[in-house]
Structures are given as C-alpha cells and as structure tokens.
Amino acid sequence: MTLPCTENIPSKCTVLIIGGGPAGSSSATHLVKAGIDVVLLERSKFPRNQVGESLIPHFWKFADQLGVSEKIEQEGFIKKSGAITAWDNKIHQTDFSKYGYTRPGLQVERDIFDNLLLDHSKSQGAQVFNQVVVKDINLASVNPVIRYIDTRKEENREGTIQCRFVIDASGHSAMIANQLGTKNIISTELNFLSLWGYFKHSRYIGCDRKSHDASELNSVAPVTFVSSHKDGWLWHIILREKTSVGLIVHTDRLSGMNKQQRESYFKQTCAELPYVKDLLKNASFMENSLNYRPDYSYYTTQSCGENYYCIGDAAGFVDPVFSHGVQNSFYNAAVTCLAITESLKTPQKQARYAQLCENRMQQFYGFSRALSLGDFGCNGVNNQLVVSLMKALPPLELELILIASEMTNRSDNFKKIAQQAGVWDRISANLKDQSLGLVHSLY
Numbered sequence: 348m349t350l351p352c353t354e355n356i357p358s359k360c361t362v363l364i365i366g367g368g369p370a371g372s373s374s375a376t377h378l379v380k381a382g383i384d385v386v387l388l389e390r391s392k393f394p395r396n397q398v399g400e401s402l403i404p405h406f407w408k409f410a411d412q413l414g415v416s417e418k419i420e421q422e423g424f425i426k427k428s429g430a431i432t433a434w435d436n437k438i439h440q441t442d443f444s445k446y447g448y449t450r451p452g453l454q455v456e457r458d459i460f461d462n463l464l465l466d467h468s469k470s471q472g473a474q475v476f477n478q479v480v481v482k483d484i485n486l487a488s489v490n491p492v493i494r495y496i497d498t499r500k501e502e503n504r505e506g507t508i509q510c511r512f513v514i515d516a517s518g519h520s521a522m523i524a525n526q527l528g529t530k531n532i533i534s535t536e537l538n539f540l541s542l543w544g545y546f547k548h549s550r551y552i553g554c555d556r557k558s559h560d561a562s563e564l565n566s567v568a569p570v571t572f573v574s575s576h577k578d579g580w581l582w583h584i585i586l587r588e589k590t591s592v593g594l595i596v597h598t599d600r601l602s603g604m605n606k607q608q609r610e611s612y613f614k615q616t617c618a619e620l621p622y623v624k625d626l627l628k629n630a631s632f633m634e635n636s637l638n639y640r641p642d643y644s645y646y647t648t649q650s651c652g653e654n655y656y657c658i659g660d661a662a663g664f665v666d667p668v669f670s671h672g673v674q675n676s677f678y679n680a681a682v683t684c685l686a687i688t689e690s691l692k693t694p695q696k697q698a699r700y701a702q703l704c705e706n707r708m709q710q711f712y713g714f715s716r717a718l719s720l721g722d723f724g725c726n727g728v729n730n731q732l733v734v735s736l737m738k739a740l741p742p743l744e745l746e747l748i749l750i751a752s753e754m755t756n757r758s759d760n761f762k763k764i765a766q767q768a769g770v771w772d773r774i775s776a777n778l779k780d781q782s783l784g785l786v787h788s789l790y
C-alpha cells in the first residue's frame with residue numbers, strides 16, 4: 348500500500364530533497380528522526396522501475412539506523428548467500444556468512460524496495476510529493492530556491508520552495524552537478540554502457556553451485572551470478588516472479604546500433620554464454636523489458652557545498668559489479684544528514700562540516716572505483732583517502748573485500764592501494780586458494 352501524499356507543497360522548509368530513491372528517502376528519514384522538517388520532491392509516481400536488484404548485507408546496518416529492517420524482512424524478498432563469478436575461465440564463490448555477516452544479502456524488486464523506503468519516510472513525518480519535477484536550483488543566495496513543476500493535476504503548476512539546505516538525490520540526472528558543471532563522465536579504456544532486461548521461468552545457481560528450478564528458491568538460497576564475456580560482463584539475479592539479466596558492454600561494441608540491433612545482441616549474448624545459456628534455456632524474454640544506459644560511469648569534482656549536498660548516484664556512479672550502489676546511497680545519506688544536523692546546531696561551522704562530508708564521500712567513491720574500475724586514466728580518486736579507509740575497516744570486512752578483488756580482473760589499482768596501505772600482505776598471506784573463493788567447477 349502506498350501512503351497518500353499531502354496536497355499542498357509548502358513554500359519554505361529546512362531541507363529540500365530532490366528524488367525519492369534510496370539516497371533521498373533514507374536522508375529524509377534520518378532528518379525527520381532528528382527533528383528537522385523535510386520536503387521531498389520526486390518526479391515519478393511510485394512504485395517506479397529501477398535497476399540494481401542485488402543488495403550486499405552491509406545495507407542492514409543502515410536499515411537498522413532508519414528503523415526499516417522489520418518492514419524489509421516482512422516483505423519476503425529473496426535471500427542470497429553470496430556471489431559466484433565465472434571470469435576469464437576462473438570461478439570464484441563468496442559466502443557472506445564466512446565473513447561474520449549474520450544476515451543475508453537480498454535480491455529485491457527495486458520498485459517494491461524503493462517504495463517501501465519512501466513510505467517509511469512518510470510514516471516518520473517527511474513531507475513527500477510524488478509527480479513533482481524539479482526544474483532548477485538557485486544556490487546563489489544563502490537559502491537556495493528550487494523551482495518545480497507540479498504535474499499531479501491536469502494543468503501543470505509551477506512553484507518555488509526556499510530552504511536552508513538542498514540535497515540532490517536525483518540519481519543519474521545529477522541535477523546540481525550538471526548545473527554547476529562538476530559532473531565528469533569517466534572516459535578511459537574502461538568505458539562501458541549497460542543493457543538489461545527480464546526473463547520469466549529462468550533457472551538459477553544455488554549456494555551449492557548447482558543449477559536449480561525457481562520452485563526450489565525456498566530450500567536452496569541463490570547466489571548473484573556474474574560472468575565475464577568478450578565485450579564486458581553479465582549479471583543473472585533471480586527475483587520472485589522474474590529474473591534480471593544485464594550486460595555491461597564496452598561502449599565501442601554497440602556504437603551505431605539501433606534499438607532492435609541492441610536487443611538482438613543482448614539475446615544472442617545470453618544464448619551463447621556458458622552457464623547462462625543453460626539457465627535461460629526454457630526461459631522466455633519479457634517483451635519490451637530491455638533497458639539501455641549509455642555513459643554510465645561518472646564522478647563529480649565537488650559534491651558538497653555550504654548549502655547543498657549531492658548524494659547517491661547524483662554524486663557519482665562507478666560500475667555495479669560489486670553491488671555497491673544502494674549501499675553507497677545509504678552511506679552518503681547518513682554522513683550528509685550528520686553534517687546538516689551539526690551545521691544547524693553550529694552554523695559558523697557549516698563550511699567545515701560540508702568539507703568533512705565531501706572527504707567521506709570521495710573516500711567511499713574512491714574505494715568503490717578502485718575495486719571495480721581499476722583504470723584511473725582520469726582523476727576522481729584520492730588515493731590517500733582510500734588508504735585511510737582501508738586501514739580503518741574491520742578485519743573480516745576487509746578480508747571479504749580483498750577476496751572480492753580476486754574475482755574479476757578489475758581491481759589492479761585496488762591491490763596497489765591495499766599494498767600501499769600495508770593491508771594486502773597481512774591478509775593475503777593467510778589466505779589459501781579455498782578461502783580466496785576459487786572453486787574448480789560449477790554444476
């Protein structure tokens with residue numbers, strides 16, 4: 348059930364949030380819990396479709412802080428044990444429970460998951476308005492002014508709202524970064540785009556490394572399956588009623604292709620790739636479910652200012668191979684809300700809090716990028732910040748990440764930075780093949 352929206356959009360508020368995805372809704376919840384009044388404007392009617400169905404168990408600590416874990420558990424999303432990668436003829440398996448995680452990763456329908464989070468924000472007191480499109484943000488004065496179009500009625504109405512802080516959680520629209528010219532597309536050898544779609548009646552790979560019928564989901568937990576292919580890599584994520592399959596492809600490979608040609612390429616790759624072709628043998632592709640996102644890796648040079656914060660995908664996006672996106676959104680939201688709460692208490696330190704938040708976000712971004720896009724052919728990563736994060740991680744969490752860095756050929760820079768931080772030798776010396784997750788075969 349979707350909670351109703353209030354009718355009238357106020358003309359003033361303390362914090363205005365653009366976007367109701369995980370970044371926007373979680374910041375709304377944190378702020379209202381701290382007693383701060385929040386207005387959130389979201390252009391779509393929820394539930395709305397979104398890609399990014401694999402959640403690593405790290406997200407639970409944020410769900411606990413938001414007070415939404417019980418609602419997530421009650422929804423009955425599919426629990427996964429970990430991941431298997433078949434990358435350049437090597438197969439690796441990771442199992443979260445071996446690294447101290449007592450709760451599972453999840454495979455979620457993002458329309459349902461995001462709607463649940465946004466409803467939770469409303470239930471905590473956030474004023475949420477769907478179908479309201481932000482057009483521009485004037486950051487020139489101390490109190491930003493946001494211009495929007497309210498599309499809920501037939502005659503679209505324009506309005507403005509003034510606030511102390513604006514949080515841009517508009518996802519890859521990256522409204523503020525685009526407006527300020529701080530968004531940079533990553534353009535190096537690792538320049539990818541994504542194509543994804545949905546199948547009915549796919550089989551899946553279980554934690555026992557065997558192929559299973561979907562009817563066995565309650566008895567054998569699935570893994571998120573990732574496979575490299577000649578043009579990039581593929582994911583296979585089984586959900587309750589359908590299976591999400593996506594290709595990450597070098598941009599050059601698809602240049603000049605029209606929609607129909609992209610769809611043929613997608614279907615053909617799925618039909619040829621080892622393991623995936625077997626999983627999808629008796630599955631049917633859901634017509635019109637193919638999506639396409641070009642130039643999807645980017646970063647912003649400045650995510651936080653005295654009166655604005657860009658968070659989640661509005662601050663940058665690397666690559667989904669390690670399922671970091673939603674977790675990154677939750678993390679950004681938590682540190683941003685801390686910075687805003689403290690700034691409201693001590694306004695003379697506002698600039699300092701914004702800078703601290705910027706460092707934290709760049710640190711996390713650099714960490715994700717080192718792990719999943721090894722090539723730093725352009726700037727956007729501060730190695731020293733990544734080194735300090737590596738040194739601060741709990742040993743088991745670090746071990747899991749070091750093992751993840753063995754699963755693909757993307758993490759060379761990560762290993763170099765881990766050596767610089769003095770953590771690589773310490774951990775890898777204790778790891779044998781088996782604990783590195785190397786397995787010799789699948790079913």
Ligand SMILES: Cc1cc2nc3c(=O)[nH]c(=O)nc-3n(C[C@H](O)[C@H](O)[C@H](O)COP(=O)(O)OP(=O)(O)OC[C@H]3O[C@@H](n4cnc5c(N)ncnc54)[C@H](O)[C@@H]3O)c2cc1C
Nearest residue numbers: 366368369370390399401481517518541659660667672673
């Ligand atoms: C191909 C691909 C696969 C991925 N796979 C994974 C995965 O397996 N696991 C994972 O954790 N992450 C994954 N991600 C990343 C994940 O989808 C994102 O990191 C996550 O959705 C970011 O959340 P967000 O709240 O920042 O943005 P979003 O979820 O994009 O939400 C932004 C919201 O802002 C709204 N909005 C935009 N413009 C305006 C406007 N002008 N006015 C009002 N509202 C506006 C949009 O309607 C949207 O609802 C993947 C991403 C891609 C591209």
